[in-house]
Amino acid sequence: MSDNDLSLPWLIRIVRNNWRTFTGVGAAAIVLAYIFSGPNFIPPKFLSTATVYPVNLNSYSQETRTDQLLQLLESNIIRDSLITRFDLAKSYDVDTAVNGGYFALYNEFNDRVEISKTRYESVMIEVLDEDPRVARDMVLEMLDQANLLARRLQREKSREVERMALRAMKNERNKLDSIEARLDLLRQGSGLLAYEVQAKEVTKGYVKLLTSSGANTAQKQQLETLMKELEEKGGEFRYLSGLSDMFRYNYNRLLTEYEVAVNDVTKELTYTNVVTYPEVSDRKVYPIRWLILLITLVAAEVLCFALFIIKERTDRSGHPE
Numbered sequence: 001m002s003d004n005d006l007s008l009p010w011l012i013r014i015v016r017n018n019w020r021t022f023t024g025v026g027a028a029a030i031v032l033a034y035i036f037s038g039p040n041f042i043p044p045k046f047l048s049t050a051t052v053y054p055v056n057l058n059s060y061s062q063e064t065r066t067d068q069l070l071q072l073l074e075s076n077i078i079r080d081s082l083i084t085r086f087d088l089a090k091s092y093d094v095d096t097a098v099n100g101g102y103f104a105l106y107n108e109f110n111d112r113v114e115i116s117k118t119r120y121e122s123v124m125i126e127v128l129d130e131d132p133r134v135a136r137d138m139v140l141e142m143l144d145q146a147n148l149l150a151r152r153l154q155r156e157k158s159r160e161v162e163r164m165a166l167r168a169m170k171n172e173r174n175k176l177d178s179i180e181a182r183l184d185l186l187r188q189g190s191g192l193l194a195y196e197v198q199a200k201e202v203t204k205g206y207v208k209l210l211t212s213s214g215a216n217t218a219q220k221q222q223l224e225t226l227m228k229e230l231e232e233k234g235g236e237f238r239y240l241s242g243l244s245d246m247f248r249y250n251y252n253r254l255l256t257e258y259e260v261a262v263n264d265v266t267k268e269l270t271y272t273n274v275v276t277y278p279e280v281s282d283r284k285v286y287p288i289r290w291l292i293l294l295i296t297l298v299a300a301e302v303l304c305f306a307l308f309i310i311k312e313r314t315d316r317s318g319h320p321e
Contacts, residue, residue, distance in 0.1 A: 014312060025300050029299075033292055044130065045112075045286040046131070046285065047127070047285040048136040050124070050139045050278045051274075052123050052143065052274050054271060056269045056270070057069060057271055066121045066123060067117070072150055073123065073146050078145040078149060081141075082109075086134060086138060091130075091134075092108045092112075113138070113142075114127075132281045135278075136279060151268075151271070154264070155264070158261055158265045159265055161264070165258035165261050168254050172250045175243075
């Protein structure tokens with residue numbers, strides 16, 4: 001028999017002559033597929049999903065806040081936390097004590113947990129599990145762990161800023177205290193309080209005293225002494241007063257920065273805005289039984305058809321016309 005013998009009428013004749021066999025094979029395939037796709041052989045899995053938007057996250061480099069949230073959710077810290085919290089090694093029937101056990105466990109986790117970015121710049125979390133409540137709880141736990149991880153990372157950076165601000169603030173305070181100590185000595189020893197005001201008033205009083213006909217020698221001597229103090233120590237007092245104002249301004253600015261850093265360390269923020277909350281599903285998503293039945297039926301019929309073709313060609317080869 002040649003390849004040209006594989007004509008459509010010949011193929012139809014094979015089906016017509018063996019339709020009972022095709023029917024029996026199809027029925028058997030459907031029954032077996034129905035049995036072996038049942039819960040006793042393939043445990044049904046339930047899906048729980050959540051859709052969230054990132055909030056209060058600071059983006060780094062060129063990444064968006066959505067990308068950052070995606071990386072947080074995909075971190076091995078959250079994965080390992082879920083594995084421990086829900087005892088997934090036992091649930092997935094994976095022995096982590098054997099060589100390659102954790103590799104198999106992580107692969108199974110990745111097959112059941114999917115995290116993806118949507119076209120609307122949100123993040124979708126999907127978890128499959130045989131227990132619908134566990135699937136829902138795992139999604140909720142992932143959101144909680146993402147908040148905790150983002151908060152920890154933010155606080156680590158804020159603590160660095162806090163330590164730097166505290167160190168700079170203490171340094172500025174020490175310089176201010178040193179200047180103020182020297183100014184106190186000048187105030188107590190020389191009576192200097194406000195250089196510009198005092199210099200103006202002493203000069204005015206001294207001129208008035210000189211032009212006065214009844215000049216008091218004691219008053220004149222007192223004014224001359226004060227003028228001498230202004231001449232000798234006034235420049236230093238004025239310079240130190242300027243430094244004091246500058247250091248006080250810097251100290252107040254650093255104090256504000258320190259208080260902001262302390263607030264960043266202690267604040268309790270959430271970093272996910274949940275749009276779709278996970279729910280306990282009452283309908284399984286796996287296995288898709290009708291699809292298994294269809295694929296099994298088609299595969300069985302095709303195999304049966306192929307066997308009949310081989311048989312026909314073999315019979316014709318052994319009995320040439």
